[in-house]
Amino acid sequence: MAKEISTAWRAGNRWERMEANIRFQELLLLVLRHAEAEPELLHNHVRELMQRSKAHIDAAFHHSLTREVLAAKAGMSVAHYSRLFKREFGRGPMEYLNEVRLSQASNLLIGSEHTIRETAHRVGYQDEFYFSRKFKAATGASPTVFINKYRNSARVASVAIPYTSHLLALGMQPYAAMVNPSQEPLAELRDTLEVGNDQPDLDRLLQARPELIIGFERTDYEEPDKADLFRHIAPTCTVPFHGEWRDHLRMIGRAVNRTEAADLWLEQYETSAERSRNAIQHQIEDQTVAVAQFENGRFQLFGSRNLGTVLYRDLGFAMPRELANVSHSQMLTIEELAAYNIDHLILFTGEEHQKREAFKHSIESNAAWRELKAARSGHIYDLGASRSYSCYTSLSHALFLRRATELFMSQTSMQ
Missing domain, CATH: 3.40.50.1980 (Nitrogenase molybdenum iron protein domain)
Incomplete structure (x- = not known):
């Protein structure tokens, strides 16, 4: 209806323009009545529009964004859009855009090797000197001083x-x-x-x-x-x-x-992984290996990320085909686990010795468990509690690499 009114107003004769004016008044009356009858609905709609606009700024801060561009995307006039945005978030859209850009810039300055000029361009500023002035006004320090101060902080x-x-x-x-x-x-x-x-x-x-x-x-x-x-x-x-x-x-x-410390730590880790891989590979060859945690009667079988990273990337073990599309993990019943093609299974059963023993006794009498390929061949390895290994981080992976190597070198099964 609005499009028809606009077309008639622009292209019509005086009678058509008069009709367009009357229809516009009718449309305005309809909108006002609707707003009066359902003010909460209108408020929620406006709030949703502002949230979308804020999310757009968060995602597209590195692009050329102006009030005109943002207002047009929200379907409003520039003045109306700016008032609504400020009412919703306590500052105008351009002020918020600068906050996001400078926050992203501080992150890049601290955590990357980008130059100040590259950083400015990556967050949406074409002029690095203008960026530096804005950055100093916001943080109290130039980008160079900021880098030196916070990269050497002890707090x-x-x-x-x-x-x-x-x-x-x-x-x-x-x-x-x-x-x-x-x-x-x-x-x-x-x-x-x-x-x-x-x-x-x-x-x-x-x-x-x-x-x-x-x-x-x-x-x-x-x-x-x-x-x-x-x-x-x-x-x-x-x-x-x-x-x-x-x-x-x-x-x-x-x-x-601590860039050098990070490089040294990773170099030592890769050396350990290669040494372990060479020592174990001839024992395992192309047999499949998996790692799981037993909890509340079910098995959490890990995929290619977390603990799987150590097994399949660092040690080079073969992954069961059923895990090919599993990133983090999947929960399985004992019957589902038994159907998987797993030659060797590393298992976390709990921190307390009593619980681990209870698990062993209960599982050994389970018919489905005896169908598991790794159980039939005596290749189940109990690591106890997972707390020291399960976090996706450097120290946990180094510890799991060492313990997995020890298990396969000694062939110490829970069977």
């Missing part, structure tokens, strides 16, 4: 448990960190301030007053909006968790000025 907070382990691998005890007793070696963190368990505790993080925060991307947290607040506490180095753990270690090494 580093880790708000991602895997990245805490990377810091420890680099020989750096974090000043503050999330601590999960089921995953972390607590003795190495006894002097570290705790800022949460499964999720970051913003109050504790604020009280800790770190100078640098290392964490996941916002979408990797249960409450992404809280993760947005990290940068208001301290400069934040964001390390995407979907990447490979070696890249995580290198990026964190750059962020804390």
Whole structure:
């Protein structure tokens, strides 16, 4: 209807324009009545539009965005759009765009090897000198001073448990960190301030007053909006968790000025992996190997990521064909597991000796278990608790590499 009104107004004679004007008044009356009858619906629609616009800025900050472009995408006039955006988020769209760009810039300056000019271009500024002025106005330091200050800071907070382990691998005890007793070696963190368990505790993080925060991307947290607040506490180095753990270690090494330590650690790990691979391969040859955790009557069978990375990439073992498209893991019943083509199975059964023994006794009498290829050949290896191995990080992988090598070298089966 609106399109017809517009066409008639632009191309018609005076009578058609008069008709178009009347139809416009009718349309306006309809909209106003609808808004009066359902104000909450209209408010929610506007709020959704603003949230979409904010999400677009978050995703496209490196492109050339103007108020005119953003308003047109939202289907509003520039003035109306700007007022609604500021009402919803407390600042205008361009102010928010600059916040996002400068936040991304600080992340790149700390965690990458990009030059200041490259950083400026990557976050949407074409003029590196203009970028430097904006950056200094926002942070109080030029990009160069900022890099030197925060890469050499001792007050580093880790708000991602895997990245805490990377810091420890680099020989750096974090000043503050999330601590999960089921995953972390607590003795190495006894002097570290705790800022949460499964999720970051913003109050504790604020009280800790770190100078640098290392964490996941916002979408990797249960409450992404809280993760947005990290940068208001301290400069934040964001390390995407979907990447490979070696890249995580290198990026964190750059962020804390320990690039050489990261390279050395990885070189030593690759040497250990090659040595283990050469020692074991002739025993295993092309037989398949898998790793699983037994919990609450079911088996969590790991795929190509996490523990599977050590087995299939570092040690070069053959993966069961059923795991070809499994990245992290899948849950299986004992009957489902028995149908898989697994020649050797590394199994986590629990931390307590009593529980492990109870599992052995219960499983040995299970007919489905006896159908499992690895069980028939006596190639089941019990590693007890998974807490020290299951985190996708450097120290856990190094430990699992060593223990897996010991198991296959000794051929110590639970059978």
